[in-house]
Amino acid sequence: MILFRKAIFAFFFLSLFISGGILPFYAEAAEPDSSSLEQLDLEGLLDVEVISPTSRKQSLENIAGSYTILTEEDIKASGAMSVPEALRVVPGVLVTRMDTNKWAIGIRGFNGMFNSKQLILIDNRPITSPFYSEVIWSNNDLPIELVKRIEVIRGPWTSLWGSESLNGVIKIITKSAEEMKGTQSVTVVGTDGVNQMIRQGGEILGDGDFMVYAKGGYEAGKSYKVKGESHKGSRDLVKGAAGFRSDWQNAFTDQLTVQGDISASSITEKSPPGTPFSADRDKKEYGGYAQFTWDRATGIDSGMQFRTSYTRSATTFDDLDGISNTVDAEFLYSAEQFGIHLMTFGAGGRYFWDSFDQGKHVKVHNDKFSRMDVSAFAQDKMTLIEESLFLTLGLKLDYSGKGKLSPQATARLLYTAEEDEYWLAASRATKTPSNWAREGRYEVRFRDKRYEVDATGGLDSEELTSLEAGYRRIFSDNLKFDLSLYFNSYDKLLTLSYDEDTRIATPTSSLCGLTYGTEASIDWKALPRLTLRPSVSLSNQDFTGSSINSPGFSPPLNSPIYDLRLQALIDLADNWDLDLFGSYLNSMDNTELTTGFRLDTRLAWRPVPNLSLELIGSSLLSPVTEGNFTTEPSGSLRVIWNF
Numbered sequence: 001m002i003l004f005r006k007a008i009f010a011f012f013f014l015s016l017f018i019s020g021g022i023l024p025f026y027a028e029a030a031e032p033d034s035s036s037l038e039q040l041d042l043e044g045l046l047d048v049e050v051i052s053p054t055s056r057k058q059s060l061e062n063i064a065g066s067y068t069i070l071t072e073e074d075i076k077a078s079g080a081m082s083v084p085e086a087l088r089v090v091p092g093v094l095v096t097r098m099d100t101n102k103w104a105i106g107i108r109g110f111n112g113m114f115n116s117k118q119l120i121l122i123d124n125r126p127i128t129s130p131f132y133s134e135v136i137w138s139n140n141d142l143p144i145e146l147v148k149r150i151e152v153i154r155g156p157w158t159s160l161w162g163s164e165s166l167n168g169v170i171k172i173i174t175k176s177a178e179e180m181k182g183t184q185s186v187t188v189v190g191t192d193g194v195n196q197m198i199r200q201g202g203e204i205l206g207d208g209d210f211m212v213y214a215k216g217g218y219e220a221g222k223s224y225k226v227k228g229e230s231h232k233g234s235r236d237l238v239k240g241a242a243g244f245r246s247d248w249q250n251a252f253t254d255q256l257t258v259q260g261d262i263s264a265s266s267i268t269e270k271s272p273p274g275t276p277f278s279a280d281r282d283k284k285e286y287g288g289y290a291q292f293t294w295d296r297a298t299g300i301d302s303g304m305q306f307r308t309s310y311t312r313s314a315t316t317f318d319d320l321d322g323i324s325n326t327v328d329a330e331f332l333y334s335a336e337q338f339g340i341h342l343m344t345f346g347a348g349g350r351y352f353w354d355s356f357d358q359g360k361h362v363k364v365h366n367d368k369f370s371r372m373d374v375s376a377f378a379q380d381k382m383t384l385i386e387e388s389l390f391l392t393l394g395l396k397l398d399y400s401g402k403g404k405l406s407p408q409a410t411a412r413l414l415y416t417a418e419e420d421e422y423w424l425a426a427s428r429a430t431k432t433p434s435n436w437a438r439e440g441r442y443e444v445r446f447r448d449k450r451y452e453v454d455a456t457g458g459l460d461s462e463e464l465t466s467l468e469a470g471y472r473r474i475f476s477d478n479l480k481f482d483l484s485l486y487f488n489s490y491d492k493l494l495t496l497s498y499d500e501d502t503r504i505a506t507p508t509s510s511l512c513g514l515t516y517g518t519e520a521s522i523d524w525k526a527l528p529r530l531t532l533r534p535s536v537s538l539s540n541q542d543f544t545g546s547s548i549n550s551p552g553f554s555p556p557l558n559s560p561i562y563d564l565r566l567q568a569l570i571d572l573a574d575n576w577d578l579d580l581f582g583s584y585l586n587s588m589d590n591t592e593l594t595t596g597f598r599l600d601t602r603l604a605w606r607p608v609p610n611l612s613l614e615l616i617g618s619s620l621l622s623p624v625t626e627g628n629f630t631t632e633p634s635g636s637l638r639v640i641w642n643f
Contacts, residue, residue, distance in 0.1 A: 064392060064412035064423035065157070066092075066470055066484035066519065070150040072175075077569055077579040079602035079616040080144055081188065081195070081636070083172060084137060088600075089567060089581060090152045091519045091535040092484075093170075099278065100221050100234040101138045101267055107154055107168040108486065109515050109539050109561060110554050116434055117554055119165040122172045123259065125291055125309045128164055130326055130352040131369065132315075133434035134554075139287030139313045141241050141263050143197050143215055145186050145640070148175040154519070155486060156466045158408035158429040159394035160346075162375050166431050166464055174259075177201055177209035177247040183643050190616075190636025193219035193237070208248040216240040221270075223632060232270055234278065239265040255295045262288035279318045279361070287313035301342060302335035318442070319359030326352040342381040349374045354435075363441040365455065371401040371435070377408075390414040398432070406430045406461060421472040431462040437494055437507050437553055444505055446498055451505035453496065460509035463491040478525035487516045490543075494553040513543030513556065529571035537563040562586045577604040597621055614638040 068090045070078075080086035084103040088095045094111045096104040110117045116133030119126060127140050151171040158165050180201040188195040195217035204210045221235030243261025264286040269278050291309035298304065308329035315322050330348030337343055353370035377396035384391055392412040399405050410427040438455050445451075470484045493511035498504075517539025524532045541556045563585050570578040579602040586596075601617045616636045 064390070064414040064425055064470075066154040066468065066482075066486070068092075068152045068154075068521070070152075072148055075144060075147060075150065077567070077577070077602065078581060079579065079600055079614070079618075081616075081638075082137075082144055083140075083142060083147065083150070086144065086147075086150060087152070087170070088583070089533075089565065091521050091537050091563070091565065092154050092539075093152060094563075097222070100219055100237050101265065102278075103135075103137045105135070105170075106554070107152075107170075108488075108517065109541050109557050110167060111557060116164070116431070117167040118170060119161050119168075120170045120172070123174055123257075123291065123293070124171075124307055124330075125289065125311070126164070126328070126350075127311075129313075129315075129324065130350065130371070130373070131322075131324060131354050131434065131439075132436045133164070136285075136287070136313065136315050138239075138265050138267075138285050139263060139315065141215075141239055141265070142172065142174070142261075143186070143199075143213060143241070145184065145197060145199070146174045146180070146213065148173050148179070154484065155425065155468050156408075156410070156427040156429040156464055156488075158398075158431075159396045159410040159427065160377060160379065162377075162396055162398050163400075163406055163408065163429065163431040163461075166429055166462070174245070176257075177211045177245045180211040180245075181209065185639075185641045185643075187639045187641075188217075188636055191634045192222075192636065193217060204246065205248070207250065208246060210244065210246045212242075212244045214240075214242040221268075234267050234269045237265065237267045239263065253297050255293075257293040257295075258291070259293075260288065260290035262286070281319070283316045285314055285316060287311070287315075299335065304331070304333045306331050318362040320362035320364070320442075321357040321359070322354055323356075324352065324354045326350060340383040344379045344381075345377070347374075347376040361442065364436075364439040365441065366439060369435060369439065373398070373400045375399065388416055398430075400432045404461075406432065419474045421470075423468075423470045425466070425468040427464070427466040427468075429464040429466070431464075433459040433462070433494055433507075433509070434553075444496070446496070446505065449500070449503070451496075451498055451503050453505045453507070455507050459494065459507060460492045462493050462509070465489045480523040482519075482521045484519045486518075487514070489514055490556075493543075493556075495555065496553075507553070511543055511556075513541060513558075515539060515541045515556070517561075531567075531569040533567040533569075535565045537561070537565075539563075557587060559587050575606040578602070579604075610642040612638075612640040614640070 070086060070090070075086045078086050078089050084095055084105060087093050087105060092108050094106045096111060098104050104111050107118045120128055120135050122140070122142060128135055151173070153169045153171070155168055156166055157169050161169055180199060182201060184199045186197040195215065197213060197215035199211060199213040201209065201211035217239050219237040221237065222233040223231070241261055241263035243259070245257065245259040248256045264284070266282065266284045268282050270280060289309055289311040291307065293305065293307045295305050296303055311326045313324050315324065328348065328350040330346060332344065332346040334342065334344040350373045351370070353368070355368050356364050358364070358367065375396060375398045377394065379392065379394035381390060381392045390413070394410045396408040397405055398408065408429050410425065412423065412425040414421065414423045438459060440453060440455055442453050443450050444453060466486065466488045468484065468486045473481045475481065491512045492509040494507055494509060495511040496505040497508045497510065499506070517537065519535070519537045521535035522533065526532050538561070540560045541558045543556050543558050563583070565581070565583045568580040570580070572578050581600045583598045584596070598619055599621045601620060603615045605613045607613070614637070616638060617633070618635070619633045
């Protein structure tokens with residue numbers, strides 16, 4: 001462990017040396033395009049319109065942080081059938097399939113089914129459960145074909161999005177109704193099952209557009225190998241969803257959006273060893289939401305937005321059945337002041353209430369629960385040197401129920417010099433423990449012994465102090481480089497304390513430690529028909545008071561992690577594409593995540609402009625270990641028809 005720490009710090013300094021010295025020298029030798037970075041916006045660089053962390057259109061040099069953007073074409077090239085699968089290609093993001101309908105997603109070394117360390121949004125609506133502080137993906141089965149882009153912002157952005165964004169934010173942005181005019185049919189048939197989605201869009205009332213969709217599917221279920229023995233996971237997953245979206249725009253200053261969906265699923269759940277909160281039973285779940293958004297542009301760099309939504313879902317953990325309801329609203333305003341200040345303000349609130357039918361194995365202290373959360377933030381982006389040096393200061397205040405007021409602060413410095421960008425960030429963040437941590441009563445297995453969890457309350461807020469640095473360079477239109485470094489100090493994280501005499505596991509705020517690492521990625525159009533996107537993520541976690549075998553609350557992996565990924569996008573011919581994604585993940589001394597080699601492929605043929613046939617393969621070289629499971633290779637045919 002000591003040798004690895006030394007290696008990490010040595011790599012930090014070597015990376016800074018390379019990025020600050022060798023790479024600029026190489027760039028001069030390569031004679032890049034003469035246009036400077038500050039004159040290029042992200043839409044021109046990536047052919048995508050970006051929504052920045054302040055929910056406004058921004059150029060590349062305005063974001064002093066670590067981020068990855070998946071465009072519609074990137075998502076299609078990945079061969080992903082769902083949002084979690086699309087996130088596999090993002091550096092620093094760990095994606096683990098826990099069962100047929102369960103996913104664990106983490107950023108920078110935290111993973112687990114109840115991972116509460118990052119915020120996930122769909123069209124700015126939080127889908128992270130207020131009670132459990134995790135995403136129930138079976139109730140958020142968004143068709144991947146409706147997604148316009150996915151923005152993954154790594155590192156703490158609590159000064160804008162609050163305590164739930166402790167380790168980062170994943171923003172899923174869907175297409176507007178105008179972009180979904182016409183009819184589209186998407187059919188998937190494969191070794192895992194079948195799925196069908198149909199979408200219809202058109203104009204309404206002259207200035208408006210609408211879209212409706214419906215989808216359904218069946219998956220037979222995954223097979224797993226646990227310690228060399230074969231097990232059948234949850235099987236016979238039947239799912240369906242329907243949704244709509246309407247947009248109205250008035251003279252390019254006001255836009256009104258009304259959208260919503262409802263989904264339902266049923267499954268025969270099995271409980272292989274290592275899968276938390278699964279039972280041998282049939283279960284049904286449903287979820288749905290409705291949202292209204294009003295955007296008004298008041299100037300080039302100014303505007304306001306009001307958004308409100310209602311979400312309802314029915315979920316099951318083992319034999320605990322729960323109904324969750326959430327109403328939220330927020331208002332944002334931004335405007336330029338005196339030519340050097342770009343001020344952004346916001347305020348919001350969320351009220352949620354839950355009711356439960358107690359189980360025999362999993363219970364909560366109260367059958368009914370409710371809470372009101374409120375927050376407000378202010379941010380100032382100051383131009384210290386015109387088009388070169390920018391300082392961003394931000395502060396957000398969160399208040400959750402009877403808890404104390406939690407300040408979230410950040411300072412970010414950005415320097416641009418022609419094709420180069422350098423940025424530094426320091427953040428202080430806190431997170432109030434979830435109600436599940438305070439209310440849940442269930443059993444866990446630790447070191448081959450069973451313990452009953454007794455949540456007694458009295459938990460402190462989790463704390464994070466983060467230092468980050470980064471470097472970006474655009475060598476030419478065909479070559480881009482991105483490097484991020486981070487050092488995080490955590491205190492008072494939630495964990496479980498085990499009493500061997502009473503066999504009681506008590507949640508405590510006693511876990512503390514460090515995480516540090518680096519993420520580097522290259523986007524290189526090596527040949528006119530070949531694009532390569534290699535990335536490497538190196539990280540280490542050093543925590544006291546934790547065990548790699550403890551279930552905990554989104555526990556740290558507490559081990560060195562080497563994560564190598566490579567995408568190869570090949571334009572075989574005018575109507576043929578071959579996309580390859582390979583990865584290697586080695587967690588050294590921890591098995592609670594995907595490890596080993598993985599190879600996914602996508603071969604696409606467009607016989608006519610409105611028809612696409614895709615052969616998609618997953619884990620082709622060999623079975624891939626995911627946590628305690630080994631997922632076998634699979635293949636699918638996807639047919640996309642626009643008419």
